[in-house]
Amino acid sequence: MAALYRAAPRDGVAWITGASTGIGRSLALELVAEGYTVAATSRDEERLATLVQETAGMPGRVLSFPCDVTDDDAMVKTVAAIENEAGPIALSVFNAGTYFPTRGERLDVLNITKTFEINLYGVMYGLVPVVERMRERGRGHVVFVGSASCYFGWPSAGAYSASKAALNNLAEALKHDFDKMNIRVQVVNPGFVDTPLTERNNFAMPALMPVGDASRRLAKAIRFGGFETSFPLRFTLVLKLLKILPFSLRYWFVHWVTGWERRPLANGRRRRC
Structure with a gap:
């Protein structure tokens, strides 16, 4: 049986969503250093322009394709624009995501729906058009940037x-068919990474990683990794063990490691996203 396709710089473009800050921006720098042409997507055109300037003279290059990932039609047009202007998309890294604290004492429907609109539907709006093109070419490589929080629920998350x-469940389900189409799908689940998103957290974050370390591990997973990659292992292995233990032990651990037991309830007033 032939090996499942894995993207390389010579094969085409690497498309990264959420590329203006955090892991996405840092990964763009990693892939450009490997020689990729990186199509960088974000709503922030100014930061994308800065990224283009910063990578001038590197082995690869960055091209700016601003877009809101929650705009279905715009994402279809962005995929078409990338392939028309830069070449076939060999690698798609769906990294765009957001985090709004979700507290039980002040639940807000918009808080939840907006999170899913960006973190899940924002992936689907890009995935559908790009996979159609990959299927026609007979190969492709797709990466979902998930989170170690997927294993079980965390306070305010x-x-x-x-x-x-x-997103993890979607990737696992799609793999059954993607393998038949020679499209590699991977999901990468980082722990806590020092990015603008985690700056919103007001609790202890165990094993917090610098963003550069996270993007290097993500780039390595793209080159060599299997279906799922999680890091740092000293943290994520504990989470995977806790996932199979009784809920009461998991609940105690999360309260202990975050200090949540000592936190008072908020005033209950809802804050709009």
């Missing part, structure tokens, strides 16, 4: 954890 769990 109900919407975020649920959206990343859905």
Whole structure:
């Protein structure tokens, strides 16, 4: 049986969503250093322009394709524009995501729906058109950036954890058919990474990683990894063990490691996203 396709710089473009900050931006730098032409997508045109300037003279190059991932039609047009202007998309890294604290004492429907709109539907709006083109070419490589929070729920991360769990389940389900089409699908589940998103957390974050370390491990997973990659292992292996233990032990651990037991309830007033 032939080996499942894995993208390389010579094969075409690497498309990264959420490329203006955090892991996405850092990964763009990693892939450009490998020689990729990177199509960078974000709503922030100014930061994308800065990324283009910063990578000038490197082995690869960055091209800016601003887009809102929650706009279905715009994502279809972005895929077409990338392939028309830069060449076939060999690698798609769906990294765009957001985190809104979801507290039980002040639940807000918009908080939850907006999270899913970006973290899950924002993936689907790009995945559908790009996979259609990959299927026609007979090969492709797709990466979902999930989160270690997908294994079970964390305080104030109900919407975020649920959206990343859905993304993991989606990837696992799609793999059955993608393998037949010679399209590699991977899901990468980082732990806590020092990015603008985690700056919103007001609790202890065990094993917090610098963003450069996270993007290097993500780039390595693209080159060599299997279906799922999680890091840092000293943290994610504990989470995977806890996932199979009784809920009461898992609940105690999360309260202990985050200090949540000592946190008072908020005032109950809802804050709109």
